[in-house]
Amino acid sequence: MKQQGTGRGHEDDWWRRLYGDGGGAGGGAAGDTGASDAPDTLDDRVASALRALAATGRAAPAPGDAPERPERPGPATGKPPGRTAPPPPPAFPTPPAPIPLQATGPGSRPATPRRPVPPPRGAPADPPPSAPPPDGPEPGPLPAADPAALDELVPDTALDGARYGSLTLRAASRRGDLARHRGDARRDALLTVRFGSGRHALLLVAVATGPPAGEGAARAARDACTWIGGAVGRSCTRLAEDIRTDQREALRSGLQRLTDRGYGTLRARAQERGLPPERYTAALRCLLLPADPECRTRVFFGVGPGGLLRLRDGAWQDLEPTAPDHLPRHAPADPGDPTPPTPGGSADGTPAEPFLFRTAFARPGDMLLLCSAGLAEPLQQDRVFAARLAAEWSAPGPPGLTDFLTAAQLRVEGHPKDRTAVAVWES
Known part of the structure; x- marks a missing residue:
């Protein structure tokens, strides 16, 4: 005891x-309840x-070790609890144990990938890549927007369609892979519109493409479509009658005049914006389609690069007008008319692309394709791609809207431009 x-x-x-x-350090007497003045x-x-x-x-207990506790009585003996006497002190006092620190040197922990550090505000951004990535055609960043001009925003993809009498129309315009990757706006514009009603209705489909390096190229393309649409709409009764009666020369002259005035308006808008005329312009290609099922004449006109093809019996036929079809330009009807000698030309009269015109007679089973350069180029240069599209669009009956878009946006290496396709199936 x-x-x-x-x-x-x-x-x-x-x-x-x-x-x-x-x-304190020396300990208080048993039962001492006085407060200590030592820092706490x-x-x-x-x-x-x-x-x-x-x-x-x-020695200080190792981390995680509990200090010695009194023994507890075993369940069988019932002996009163006792305490284990501490071992005798060593001959030399043990120095205080250091507090263990976590190692931070090389090799102390597995390497973790470093997160990219965003550049500071105001730092110049990396230049946009010159070629799109090889993966799928998913859209990238959105084009920059001006809060004061939200009406100038252009969606990534436009899709439309209609059916009148013996014709079925499908139209799609999508941003190219390069523009998607860079976050640029689609420079192709598409307009599908109907003037009149019943058998006297006239359909107009317009496709325009702004210049690659032009400021406001997307706006210029939409302006070209809008202005030619307004001009055709105001003359739709006369144009529809000329198409039904096959007045080819009257159609050529009238459509050429309307096109000239549209390009004159583009040049006036360029001056308002302080731009040279060649920077605010567009390639323009149009189709006029009578809704009358007894009239199968299809009229093409426009200016600039692109494609006009016909798919007949599973094979492509190039209907692009050739040099003999380009007639000399007319003189302005009014001496004060600011229309320059050639559509799309500069203010100093530099020649530009000639006016294009052609009529085609549609047979049941034909498909007429009007497209921008972004689709015309791979069709003309890649036989595998051309054959695949011919097989897709030779199936019985015209495709649905989504199926048409899927085929029109098939990717071809080396052709990342915007694509616009207008197809007319005849029954």
């Missing part, structure tokens, strides 16, 4: 030195514990 009491007193003194009960921060408590350990000659 004496030994047990002695050991218990020694251990109580060790616990008082370690945790303290208000008596976490660092002070750790320092006090280390001093107590040094004074008793005991």
Whole structure:
């Protein structure tokens, strides 16, 4: 009992030195409840514990080890609890144990990938890549928008269609892979519109493409479509009658005049914007389609590059007008008319693309294709692509809108331009 009491007193003194009960470093008397004036921060408590350990000659417990606790009676003996006497102090006091620190040098932990650091505000952005990625044609960033000109935004893709009498129309315009990757606006514009009603209705489909490096190229293309649409709409009754009666020369002269005036308006808009005329212009290609099922004459006219093809019996036929079909230009009807000698020409009279005109007679089973250069070029240069489109569009009956778009946007390596396709199936 004496030994047990002695050991218990020694251990109580060790616990008082370690945790303290208000008596400071030397410990207070049993039952002392006076408050200590010593600082009571976490660092002070750790320092006090280390001093107590040094004074008793005991080493600090390893991290995670619990201090020795009194033994508890076993379930069978029922003996009163006893305490295990601490071991005798060593001959030389053990120095305070250092607090373990986490290693931070090389090899202390597996390497983790570093996140890219965004450039500071105002830093110049990386130049846009010159070629689109080889993966799928998913849209990239949106084109920049002006909050004061949201009406100038152009959607990535436009899709339209109609059916009148013996013809079925499908039209699609989509942004090219390069423009999608760079976040540029689609420079191809598409207009499908009907003037009149019943058998006297006239359909107009216009496709325009702005210049590659022109400021406001998308706006210029839409302006070209809008202005030719307005001009045709105001003359639709006379044009529809000329088509039904096959007045080819009257059609050529009238459509050429309307086209000239549209390009004159484009040049006036370029001056308003402070741009040279060649920077605010567009290639323009149009189809006039009578809704009368008894009239199968289809009229093409326009200016600039693109394609006009016919799919007949599973084979492509190039209907692009050739040089003999280009007639000399007419003189302006009014001496004060600002229309220049050639559509799309510069203000100083520099010649530009000639006016194009052609009529075609449709047979049941034919498909007439009007397209921008972005689709005409791969059709003319890639036989595999041309054969695949011919197979897709030679199936019985015209495709649905989504099927037509899927075929029109088939990717061809080396041809990342915008694509616009207008197809007319005859029954």
